[in-house]
Structures are given as structure tokens and as C-alpha cells.
Amino acid sequence: MPETLHAASPGKPRVRFAPSPTGFLHVGSARTFIFNWLYARRNHGTMILRLDDTDVERNTDASVNSIFDGLKWLGLNWDEEYKQSERGDLHRKMAETIFQKGLAYRDFTPAHTSDSERSGAQGTWLFNLGMRELSRAESDRRAAAGEPFALRFRVPRDGGVVHFTDAVYGEQTKAAADIEDFALLRSDGMPTYHLASCADDADLRISHIIRGQDHLSNTYKHILIFEAAGFTPPQFAHLPLLVAPDGTKLSKRRHGPVVSVTTYRDAGFLPEAFINFLCLLGWSPKNDREQMTRQELIDAFSLEGINRANAVVNFKESAEPSNVVIPTPSEEGEKGRNLLSAPEDTFDPKALWLNAEHIRGLTIDDLTRRLLPIVQEKYPRVTSEKMLRITPLIRERIKLLRDVLTAADFFFVDQLPPYDPAELIPQKGDAAVAAKVLQRAKEVLANVEFKHDPLDQALRAAAQELGIKAGQMFQPIRVAVCGRKNAPPLFETLEVLGKESTLARIDRAMKKLS
RNA sequence: GGCGCUAUCGUCUAGGGGUUAGGACGGAAGAUUCUCAAUCUUCAAACCCGGGUUCGAUUCCCGGUAGCGCUACCA
Numbered sequence: 001m002p003e004t005l006h007a008a009s010p011g012k013p014r015v016r017f018a019p020s021p022t023g024f025l026h027v028g029s030a031r032t033f034i035f036n037w038l039y040a041r042r043n044h045g046t047m048i049l050r051l052d053d054t055d056v057e058r059n060t061d062a063s064v065n066s067i068f069d070g071l072k073w074l075g076l077n078w079d080e081e082y083k084q085s086e087r088g089d090l091h092r093k094m095a096e097t098i099f100q101k102g103l104a105y106r107d108f109t110p111a112h113t114s115d116s117e118r119s120g121a122q123g124t125w126l127f128n129l130g131m132r133e134l135s136r137a138e139s140d141r142r143a144a145a146g147e148p149f150a151l152r153f154r155v156p157r158d159g160g161v162v163h164f165t166d167a168v169y170g171e172q173t174k175a176a177a178d179i180e181d182f183a184l185l186r187s188d189g190m191p192t193y194h195l196a197s198c199a200d201d202a203d204l205r206i207s208h209i210i211r212g213q214d215h216l217s218n219t220y221k222h223i224l225i226f227e228a229a230g231f232t233p234p235q236f237a238h239l240p241l242l243v244a245p246d247g248t249k250l251s252k253r254r255h256g257p258v259v260s261v262t263t264y265r266d267a268g269f270l271p272e273a274f275i276n277f278l279c280l281l282g283w284s285p286k287n288d289r290e291q292m293t294r295q296e297l298i299d300a301f302s303l304e305g306i307n308r309a310n311a312v313v314n315f316k317e318s319a320e321p322s323n324v325v326i327p328t329p330s331e332e333g334e335k336g337r338n339l340l341s342a343p344e345d346t347f348d349p350k351a352l353w354l355n356a357e358h359i360r361g362l363t364i365d366d367l368t369r370r371l372l373p374i375v376q377e378k379y380p381r382v383t384s385e386k387m388l389r390i391t392p393l394i395r396e397r398i399k400l401l402r403d404v405l406t407a408a409d410f411f412f413v414d415q416l417p418p419y420d421p422a423e424l425i426p427q428k429g430d431a432a433v434a435a436k437v438l439q440r441a442k443e444v445l446a447n448v449e450f451k452h453d454p455l456d457q458a459l460r461a462a463a464q465e466l467g468i469k470a471g472q473m474f475q476p477i478r479v480a481v482c483g484r485k486n487a488p489p490l491f492e493t494l495e496v497l498g499k500e501s502t503l504a505r506i507d508r509a510m511k512k513l514s
Numbered sequence: 515g516g517c518g519c520u521a522u523c524g525u526c527u528a529g530g531g532g533u534u535a536g537g538a539c540g541g542a543a544g545a546u547u548c549u550c551a552a553u554c555u556u557c558a559a560a561c562c563c564g565g566g567u568u569c570g571a572u573u574c575c576c577g578g579u580a581g582c583g584c585u586a587c588c589a
Contacts, residue, residue, distance in 0.1 A: 018589090019589090020588080020589045022588085022589075052589065054588090054589080055588055055589065057588085058588075058589090107587085109587095111586090111587050112586090112587085124515080124516045124517075124585070125516095125585080148587095149587095150587045151587090152587090169519070169520095172518085172519090174517070174518070175517085178516075178517050178518090178585095179517090179585095180585070182586090182587095183586080183587045184587095185587080186587035187587055188587080190587085192586090192587065192588085192589090193588070193589045194589090196589095197589085212583095213519070213520090213582085213583070214582090214583055214584075214589095215583090215584085215589090216518070216519065216583070216584080217517075217518055217519085217583065217584040217585080218584070218589095220518095238519090240519095240520080240582095241582070241583075243581090243582075245524095245525085247581060247582075248581095248582085249582075249583080277526095280526060280527080280538090281526070282526090283527095284526085284527055284528070286527090286528065286529090287528090287537095288527090288528070288536080288537045288538075289537095290526090290527095290537085290538055290539085307520095307527080308519075308520060308521095309519095309520050309521060309581095309582095310519095310520075310581080310582060310583095311525090311526070311527095312525060312526080313525095313526095314524085314525045314526080314539090314540090348525080348526090348539090349525080349539055349540050350525075350526060350538080350539045350540080351539095352539090353538085353539055353540085354539090356552095360552080394551090395552095396551055396552045396553095397550070397551045397552080398551090407550095407551090456548095459548090460548095469548090470548055471547095471548050471549075472548095473548080474548040474549075475548075475549065477548095478548075478549065479549095482549095484549095484550095485549060485550080486549060486550040486551085487549070487550065488549095488550080488551085489547090489548070489549085489550090489551095490548060490549080491548090
């Protein structure tokens with residue numbers, strides 16, 4: 001009777017996210033983490049983070065940090081953590097078990113032998129000539145003599161099939177004849193991904209492997225390994241891939257910073273909005289709900305809601321990909337921010353909309369707390385009290401947190417940046433009207449309390465006196481005070497700005513006009 | 515090349531043998547408003563192709579096509 005993976009806690013799933021730390025945290029990886037996490041939380045299971053760092057050549061500490069940073073920003077947690085590189089003994093033990101059962105063999109063929117030199121070169125490569133049939137005695141002798149070898153799985157050649165049921169893709173069957181004798185151990189004794197992954201999944205009693213669909217065909221190999229080592233394979237659930245608008249798999253090289261999670265953080269996405277967005281790619285709650293909180297996602301999540309077709313992340317492809325600055329993990333910590341004043345329209349419109357929705361759902365206090373660091377980085381003198389008054393004026397006008405810098409800039413500066421005086425001229429008016437409005441506004445505002453209602457009354461009355469429409473009255477003032485035509489509502493703006501600044505800016509505008 | 519997976523508006527998706535094929539984003543038009551935004555209303559927009567099965571297929575089956583994935587001593 002094979003050991004069962006569910007022995008320790010029947011019914012409670014144990015899932016894992018197992019990234020290889022070879023680059024920054026990718027949006028696809030983040031989504032895989034999230035789906036695992038959702039599944040664990042939904043079913044009161046255990047979320048495990050395992051660094052699959054068996055590729056010593058390509059692993060970097062910077063990458064590990066990038067992954068941790070990204071997950072931390074997203075507010076995602078896990079219950080257990082492992083490093084594959086520290087578990088080599090376990091992996092080798094499993095290899096040994098399989099070898100002793102005769103289900104694996106030593107392959108003394110030098111690494112990087114070209115396909116044409118391999119057996120079955122006219123079709124698919126399955127195994128290296130001669131090695132599979134080497135006698136045990138001969139194999140032992142050559143190994144003892146110090147000849148390097150890779151350990152390969154002896155895939156059955158008796159016409160059988162490998163089968164499993166995927167929670168997303170259903171019944172999966174493949175003829176063993178189509179599976180090559182894949183490596184378990186490299187010639188330097190290091191385990192391959194397939195071996196290490198299965199050994200750890202078995203040892204950690206993983207109950208559900210939820211991972212990218214790019215592993216669907218690898219799963220047959222994994223089933224073979226689990227069974228050879230005497231374990232019941234876990235449940236599998238493969239996720240459709242995230243692809244670029246051109247249909248290709250997201251890649252840092254081709255698509256640049258839009259595939260890095262930190263790009264979204266630095267651009268001013270809310271972590272909960274970003275998670276929400278990712279969840280909607282390849283999964284549906286099937287009730288037309290889109291905007292959901294973390295808890296709502298947990299409550300709604302199920303493997304049945306996952307679909308099978310790849311999902312496009314609909315970002316705008318950069319016109320000149322060669323100019324795209326790709327943040328390397330080492331840069332991201334400190335300098336990552338300035339590479340990324342990524343223009344708003346590079347992001348998926350749905351992500352932007354969801355972010356705006358989540359922003360609107362925040363309380364003024366909460367939103368202020370998130371806005372303040374961004375503002376203070378550029379305008380250190382802005383206080384929390386002041387920001388608290390500004391936030392309500394821009395909450396419905398920003399899609400990204402960073403938009404605060406352009407939406408509310410005029411609140412933060414002493415002196416307005418230069419603007420075209422022609423902007424001061426209202427609809428159906430001329431410079432004379434503008435001058436008249438500003439002059440009158442100056443007089444009126446000098447003697448009015450800077451509160452919404454008094455301002456409203458005073459300015460409307462002034463418009464009437466001048467015989468112009470309210471809009472014609474407000475526009476020159478708005479431009480004088482904000483430096484542009486599109487801005488938050490006027491009276492609220494003046495109230496926050498205060499009498500002194502307002503009058504000073506109107507003065508300056510009048511000088512510009514003449 | 516071999517093997518596997520997939521295919522509903524531009525995008526994310528719901529649906530499923532008989533429907534006006536639903537929702538959302540984005541787009542367009544309008545309402546509202548001191549501008550912008552938000553909000554509301556309306557409009558345009560899809561079942562890859564060909565064979566079956568069936569009284570009837572977008573839905574089920576087969577084939578094609580296309581896309582993607584795997585095919586490493588990468589993960």
C-alpha cells in the first residue's frame with residue numbers, strides 16, 4: 001500500500017507556491033501564488049512557500065528579495081517556508097529509492113550530446129543508445145571508476161499509458177511511449193527540477209498542486225516519479241497561462257516592466273485591486289461580480305471556476321521595445337521607482353478601472369494614508385492634515401495613486417508652473433471679460449469667508465452683476481488658481497487653498513493677462 | 515517534426531441542443547454639472563472553419579485551421 005499524502009491532516013489541503021528565484025516576481029507567478037493562497041484560505045488549508053532554487057547557475061539573492069517584496073506588497077502570507085537547495089539529501093534519497101527498484105538507470109553519455117547522435121534521432125528522442133540496457137554490474141563498475149553519469153528515469157516501454165485527472169483540464173492520458181527517459185540527477189549529483197519538486201511535494205505532503213499550464217505535459221513525468229517512489233500523486237490543477245496581447249507568453253525580455261509586479265506597485269496600484277484584477281484572468285465567480293475584496297475572493301474561489309483558455313493581459317505594447325528599461329532585481333529596491341512613471345495607458349484598462357473602483361471604495365483616512373508617502377516624496381512639507389482635506393477632492397479623479405501628483409499638484413506648490421494666459425479666457429468671452437472677472441473676483445473674495453456656501457453665493461452674485469454666466473465667471477478663477485482648465489470643483493478647491501494663496505494667484509493671473 | 519492543451523464581442527468572461535447569446539472593461543452618443551471626474555441612459559461589438567449526430571447545433575462527436583505549451587544533465 002503506497003503512503004498517502006493526506007495522512008497528516010485529512011481534508012485540509014496543503015498547497016505550495018514554488019518559484020525559481022531567477023528574476024523578479026512575475027505577474028503570472030503572482031497569480032499562481034494567489035490561486036494557491038485563495039484555495040488554502042478558502043478550505044482552511046496550509047499555504048507553503050518553497051524556493052525551487054536547484055539551478056545554482058541562475059539563482060540570485062536579489063531575485064529572492066524581489067519575490068518577497070512583491071508578495072509582501074500584495075499582503076500575501078504563507079504558513080510554512082522551505083528552500084529546496086537545503087533539501088538535497090531528501091532528493092537524493094528519493095533518487096536512490098527509484099534506482100534501487102530498477103526504475104532508473106545511470107546514463108554515462110556526456111552532457112550536451114546533440115540530438116543527431118542520440119537514438120531515435122529520426123523521431124522524438126527517448127533515451128541515449130545503450131545506456132538504458134547497461135547491466136547493473138557494468139553500470140556499478142563504471143560509476144565506481146569515477147565516470148560521471150546522469151540518473152535517468154526508466155520510462156516503461158511496454159505500451160502502457162500514464163493517466164491523471166486534472167481539476168481544470170479533466171482526464172489526461174499520454175502513451176508512455178511518448179515520454180522520454182528524463183533525468184533525475186545531473187552528472188554533478190544535483191537533482192533536476194522534476195525530481196526535487198516531486199520529492200519535496202511528497203515529503204511536504206502537498207495535497208494539491210496548482211500551477212501554470214506549462215507544466216501540464218510535465219505532469220506525466222511527475223506521476224511516474226511519485227509512483228516509482230511509492231507515493232500516491234497529489235491532485236493537480238493547472239492554470240491557463242497569462243499571455244501578452246500578441247498571444248505569446250509574458251516575458252520580461254519581450255514585454256518589459258509590465259510583467260513585473262513591482263511595476264504595478266510603483267505605478268500606484270492598490271494591492272487589493274491588483275489581486276482582484278489577476279483573479280479575473282482565467283477564473284470567474286460566474287455571477288457577474290467583478291469588483292471584490294480579498295475576503296470576497298476567498299469566499300467565492302473554487303477550482304471549478306477556472307477556465308482553460310489562456311488569458312491576455314491587455315497592456316499596450318511599447319512602440320520601441322528596445323528602449324524599454326527592464327528593472328533588474330538589484331535595481332528595484334531603491335531606484336526602481338523612477339524607472340517607472342509608466343504612462344497610465346500602458347496598463348490593461350480593466351486593471352486601471354478596478355483600481356479606480358477600489359480607490360473610490362476607500363475611506364478618506366485610508367486613501368490619505370496611502371497617498372501621503374507619494375506626495376511627501378516630492379513635496380516633503382505637505383502635512384497629513386492638509387492631505388486629509390485634499391483627498392476628497394481627488395478621490396473620484398484618480399485611477400492610480402500616483403495620479404495624485406498631477407491631479408492635485410496646485411495644492412502642493414507655492415508658485416504655479418507657467419501656463420498659457422489664453423486659458424484664462426472663458427467660453428464666449430475675450431481677454432477683457434477675463435480681466436473683468438478676475439478684478440471683480442479679487443474684490444469679492446477679499447471680503448468673503450472661505451467656505452463652500454459663502455463662496456458659491458458671492459461668486460454667483462458677482463457673475464450676475466457682471467451680466468455673465470456662472471461658468472464664465474468660474475473658469476478664469478479656476479485657471480488662475482489651478483493653472484489649468486480641468487480641476488476639482490471650484491469652491492471646495494478655494495476653501496482648501498485659502499484666501500491668501502487664492503488672492504495671490506489671481507493677482508499673478510491679472511498680470512499675465514495684461 | 516513528435517506529443518499535449520485551447521478556441522464566445524477588441525479584451526476579461528457568463529451561458530448552453532431551441533436564448534433578442536448575458537455581464538464587465540474599453541469605444542461612441544446623450545443626460546447631469548462651474549470645468550474635469552464620478553454617476554445615469556442608450557448604441558455598436560462575438561459563438562474559428564468544414565463535416566457529422568439531431569426535427570434543430572454556437573453548445574455533443576470527428577476532421578481542419580490557428581494559438582499556446584512540453585519535447586534540456588532550465589524551472
